[in-house]
Amino acid sequence: MISRASLLSSSVLACALAGCASNSPASNIAASNSSQSVAAPSVEATSASQAPAASAPPKEAAQAFVRGVHVVPGGPDVKLQADGKAASDGFRFGNASSFAAIAPGDKVKITALSTSGAKLSGPMPVKLKSGDDLTVVVNGVPGDVALLPFRARSGGPETGKAKIDFAHAAKELGDIQVSIDGQKYRGKVRYGEDTEYKTLAPGQHTFSIAYTRPSKAAPAPTPTLVPGQVSPQPTAARLRDSVTLQQPAELISGKVYTLIVFYDVAKNPKALLLEDRFAATP
Numbered sequence: 001m002i003s004r005a006s007l008l009s010s011s012v013l014a015c016a017l018a019g020c021a022s023n024s025p026a027s028n029i030a031a032s033n034s035s036q037s038v039a040a041p042s043v044e045a046t047s048a049s050q051a052p053a054a055s056a057p058p059k060e061a062a063q064a065f066v067r068g069v070h071v072v073p074g075g076p077d078v079k080l081q082a083d084g085k086a087a088s089d090g091f092r093f094g095n096a097s098s099f100a101a102i103a104p105g106d107k108v109k110i111t112a113l114s115t116s117g118a119k120l121s122g123p124m125p126v127k128l129k130s131g132d133d134l135t136v137v138v139n140g141v142p143g144d145v146a147l148l149p150f151r152a153r154s155g156g157p158e159t160g161k162a163k164i165d166f167a168h169a170a171k172e173l174g175d176i177q178v179s180i181d182g183q184k185y186r187g188k189v190r191y192g193e194d195t196e197y198k199t200l201a202p203g204q205h206t207f208s209i210a211y212t213r214p215s216k217a218a219p220a221p222t223p224t225l226v227p228g229q230v231s232p233q234p235t236a237a238r239l240r241d242s243v244t245l246q247q248p249a250e251l252i253s254g255k256v257y258t259l260i261v262f263y264d265v266a267k268n269p270k271a272l273l274l275e276d277r278f279a280a281t282p
Contacts, residue, residue: 062130063101065277066110069137070095071169071262071270072145076114078138081122083109090115094262094270096135099277104128112138112147121145133277137169137260152276154197154256162202162251166209167194170263179208194258202253209245209261209269245269 068080070093080087080097087110088097102108111122121138124147128134133152140146150167157163166178171191178186178195186195251257256276263269 062104064104064108064128064130064132064134065099066102066128066134066136067099068097068112069135069169069260069272069274071137071139071260071272072120072142073263073265075120075138075142075145076116076118078112078120079115080136081111081113084111094272096272096274099133102128104130104132110134110136110147110149112136112145121147124149135167135258135260135274137167137262139169139171139262148192150194150258152256152258154276157254157256158199160202160253161199162253162255162257163197163199164207164251164257164259165195165197166207166259166261168192168261170261170269172263172267173211173213173261173269175211176261177208177210179210181205182208197256200251202251202255204248204250207247207249207259207271209247209271210242211269212242213267243269245271247271247273249273 066080066082066087068078068088068091070078070091072078073093075093077090077092079090080100082100082102083105085102087100087102091097106127107125108128109123109125111124112120114120121140124136126134126149135150135152137148137150138145139148148167148169154163154165166186166189168176168189168191170176173191175188175190177184178189180198180200185198189195245261247259249257249259258274258276260272260274261269262272
């Protein structure tokens with residue numbers, strides 16, 4: 001004879017295998033006493049419980065920007081470091097590196113090395129704030145290399161206009177005079193200085209860089225003697241030649257530029273036109 005308890009157990013097992021749901025006391029007992037009868041959580045529930053909590057996007061790190069310009073005639077390819085970390089790939093004479101993002105600081109140490117790793121100049125400490133743009137001109141001659149820092153203070157681009165400034169990195173040329181389209185702009189720019197930015201209409205312009213240089217000594221004329229006087233010691237008259245570099249350039253609307261003045265191995269003046277990073281600085 002089948003007992004009532006046996007019938008109850010068979011009913012519970014059949015219901016569990018069929019996947020039926022019941023509010024009867026028997027079904028509640030089966031769910032609580034058997035681990036195999038606990039239903040698996042739904043896909044939606046699993047995904048929700050395992051998804052990471054939403055978080056705010058990370059704050060962008062403060063950055064300053066630096067690039068190098070190589071104007072050491074006869075010098076090796078150059079690379080820059082900032083606080084011992086690479087700030088550029090190698091770049092050649094008469095060329096510039098791209099802007100590299102670096103951490104700002106009160107005394108960021110800039111060093112110029114050859115691409116083989118030999119130190120050429122530095123470290124040069126500079127103060128860089130977030131958003132600053134710094135152009136480091138590696139200049140001089142092999143064995144006597146110096147670093148010139150030029151900061152971009154253009155105020156940013158201007159719609160429908162172009163901007164340009166002039167940076168003097170040619171020590172041997174002495175002071176230079178800058179003219180734009182035949183009109184004098186700056187009369188005395190010293191080595192290591194740069195001008196303020198000039199706003200121009202886009203299009204073709206001609207930039208003139210003028211300076212004077214000593215010419216070969218010319219013998220002084222033989223003095224006329226007066227009776228009773230001794231002939232004075234002849235001296236050589238130092239003559240100076242005026243030299244002007246005419247540099248045409250096409251400026252594009254909305255762009256900001258820096259023109260670097262330097263010289264080649266023969267001490268002939270050269271100009272390198274660079275496009276700035278457009279940072280608005282006070």
